[in-house]
Amino acid sequence: MKAGQILRGGMVLLLVALVLRPEWFYAVLAPFAPTGGPVIYERASLLSLSLSHLGLVAGASGLATVVAVTLAILVTRPLGAPFRPLSRTITNMGQTFPPVAVLALAVPILGFGAGPTLVALFLYGLLPIFENAMTGLSTLPPATMDAARGIGLNRWQLLLRVELPLALPVILTGIRLSIVIALGTATIGSTVAARTLGEVIIAGLLTNNTAFVIQGGLIVGLFAVIIYDALVRLEAYCARRTGQ
Amino acid sequence: MPGVLFAILGLAALTTPFMTLAANRIVAGDGVAAWRLASPGATVPGLLCIVTGLLLGLWGARPRLRLAGAATGLAGLVWLLMAGAEALLTDAGTYARVSPDVGFWCLLTILALLMADAISALSPGPLARAALLVVVLATLALVFWSGVLSDLSVMKEFAVRQQAFVRATLQHLGLAFGSLAAAAVIGFPVGILCHRNGRLRDGVLPVLSFLQTIPSLAMFGLMIPILGWVGHTVPGAQAIGIAGIGFAPAFIALVLYALLPVVANTVAGLGAAPPAALEAARGMGMTPVQRLRRVELPLGLPVILTGLRIVLVQNIGLAVIAGLIGGGGYGTFVFQGLNQTATDLILLGALPTVLLALVAAIVMDILVDLTRKTPEPAP
Numbered sequence: 001m002k003a004g005q006i007l008r009g010g011m012v013l014l015l016v017a018l019v020l021r022p023e024w025f026y027a028v029l030a031p032f033a034p035t036g037g038p039v040i041y042e043r044a045s046l047l048s049l050s051l052s053h054l055g056l057v058a059g060a061s062g063l064a065t066v067v068a069v070t071l072a073i074l075v076t077r078p079l080g081a082p083f084r085p086l087s088r089t090i091t092n093m094g095q096t097f098p099p100v101a102v103l104a105l106a107v108p109i110l111g112f113g114a115g116p117t118l119v120a121l122f123l124y125g126l127l128p129i130f131e132n133a134m135t136g137l138s139t140l141p142p143a144t145m146d147a148a149r150g151i152g153l154n155r156w157q158l159l160l161r162v163e164l165p166l167a168l169p170v171i172l173t174g175i176r177l178s179i180v181i182a183l184g185t186a187t188i189g190s191t192v193a194a195r196t197l198g199e200v201i202i203a204g205l206l207t208n209n210t211a212f213v214i215q216g217g218l219i220v221g222l223f224a225v226i227i228y229d230a231l232v233r234l235e236a237y238c239a240r241r242t243g244q
Numbered sequence: 245m246p247g248v249l250f251a252i253l254g255l256a257a258l259t260t261p262f263m264t265l266a267a268n269r270i271v272a273g274d275g276v277a278a279w280r281l282a283s284p285g286a287t288v289p290g291l292l293c294i295v296t297g298l299l300l301g302l303w304g305a306r307p308r309l310r311l312a313g314a315a316t317g318l319a320g321l322v323w324l325l326m327a328g329a330e331a332l333l334t335d336a337g338t339y340a341r342v343s344p345d346v347g348f349w350c351l352l353t354i355l356a357l358l359m360a361d362a363i364s365a366l367s368p369g370p371l372a373r374a375a376l377l378v379v380v381l382a383t384l385a386l387v388f389w390s391g392v393l394s395d396l397s398v399m400k401e402f403a404v405r406q407q408a409f410v411r412a413t414l415q416h417l418g419l420a421f422g423s424l425a426a427a428a429v430i431g432f433p434v435g436i437l438c439h440r441n442g443r444l445r446d447g448v449l450p451v452l453s454f455l456q457t458i459p460s461l462a463m464f465g466l467m468i469p470i471l472g473w474v475g476h477t478v479p480g481a482q483a484i485g486i487a488g489i490g491f492a493p494a495f496i497a498l499v500l501y502a503l504l505p506v507v508a509n510t511v512a513g514l515g516a517a518p519p520a521a522l523e524a525a526r527g528m529g530m531t532p533v534q535r536l537r538r539v540e541l542p543l544g545l546p547v548i549l550t551g552l553r554i555v556l557v558q559n560i561g562l563a564v565i566a567g568l569i570g571g572g573g574y575g576t577f578v579f580q581g582l583n584q585t586a587t588d589l590i591l592l593g594a595l596p597t598v599l600l601a602l603v604a605a606i607v608m609d610i611l612v613d614l615t616r617k618t619p620e621p622a623p
Contacts, residue, residue, distance in 0.1 A: 032469055082245035082246060083246055083249075085361065085364050085365065086246045086357070086361045088364075089357065089361055090357065092605075093360060093602065095557075096601045096602050097561075097598055098560065098561025098564060098597055098601055099561065100561060100562075100564040100565060100575070100578070100597075101561065101564065101578075101594040101597050101598050101601075104564075104581075104582065104590045104593070104594045105590070105591075105594050107582065107590060108587040108590065109346065112585075180456075184460050184461070187459045187460070187461040188460070188461050188565065191568070191579060192582060198461050201461050201465045204465065205568060205569060210468060210472070213465040214465075214469060216465065217462035217463075218466075220458075220461070220462040221458040221459065221462045221463070221466070224457045224459050224462075225457055225458065228457040
């Protein structure tokens, strides 16, 4: 546990330094740059790229969470039962669609820029959240549900005070999966001219500048790993709170 | 009830542009609605098929009827594409291109979902599903090889790139299946060791799941300096094709992504054997190796195969990124198309990838079901 804390702190510090003070890493990265070529990416500030990247992911995942959880609630009500097999088919088949392909297919319809990336992230993010929310809401302990009905909670109270809190850890797992996928897909979004950290990696690949590739790759990788770790701990906290 | 939704959405999609006609392969085209594609004599049969298909989908209690409806509707789509392409291209100039537009893609999605919904309501066994898949793929192959769609822009892109397409297909399959095989060779022993040793498991699985979270572009990118270094320092490495860019870094990145599902599902599968079965095996005097081979592996096979399904579908998708680092595969077309803003080149890369991933998922699901069925008759 101690070692974990130190590793975690170290990663956060490394990430902050890489984003805010890239020039500190000049000596480390210089051997990887082509002779005479730039070592540190300076075409755009790494901070603004990071913020734009995270903003895209947060916007898409936030919207996907709202829509997916709402849909899952509707489908798990008695009225939505006829749609259950269909929604299962859609989530199963939809998740086999490669995120890159979804992104590429969005371009002909929406053009270049942040738009297709946002739509691809949103659509792709819906599936794991919806799937997990449906699992969470349809596998609640029957004894708890009976007790809740027994003390006279109406359907809204039941949903807000029993079902959603109990399903929260499972829903959060879905959100985590979707955020991790979104972070990766947003990186590829720079090939369709969205402003993300992928820009740094792509610039490195196009100009054979491995220093850029390492810089961009490390920042994106660290963001993903740190966010993933934080969400895992949030889930554990929520699960503990509901006594699971 | 879903049938009503399909019908409403489908009829709405019919009013959006069904195809586009562009002056050449780069410029944006003008959308043409389904009923204005060609003379009424040519469009009406197709439209009729689509509407009939959507209406047949309304019979919620009759999955066979809905399946027939979906098939009729899809046939109508192909008919409209064929008639539309021919009529739009007459006196439109040598460089003119026609391609399917929003309306077509929406209707295709809706009818495909209608079909999938009807099939899942019939809940066919694994062998029936395999037969259905063969029929669908054979129909698709027939439609493409008959040349009825060769007027479409994406097929024209294909026609000038046939050799490159075959090469990309082989590279893509090589990346996806090769990395699966390599991950299985590494992952199974690691999984078995982790199953035996709890401390090893607690150490290995978190590391693998961290690897999994690293965005694919970063992973592919970070492989470049590492493999470049290996290629330069290890004698003979370059001779077998290990270099900073190309096939090798893509392949290794895919293997790293594949390890988590393989190892985690091997551990879960081996752990799924019921204690009673293990007790019986021990009572019969089986050695640990015999127990593994004759009890734990057969019982865990469905879970282990599920891990391989995840890997295969995931790597077919991720292999597209290889196109960015010179690793070949369908990604080459996708990123070339994005650079040239040539939509049909993007489609030429993206559509086979999607098809490949879907077919792989269905086939692996069938295999998982087949292995799960065997131990059941003797409870």
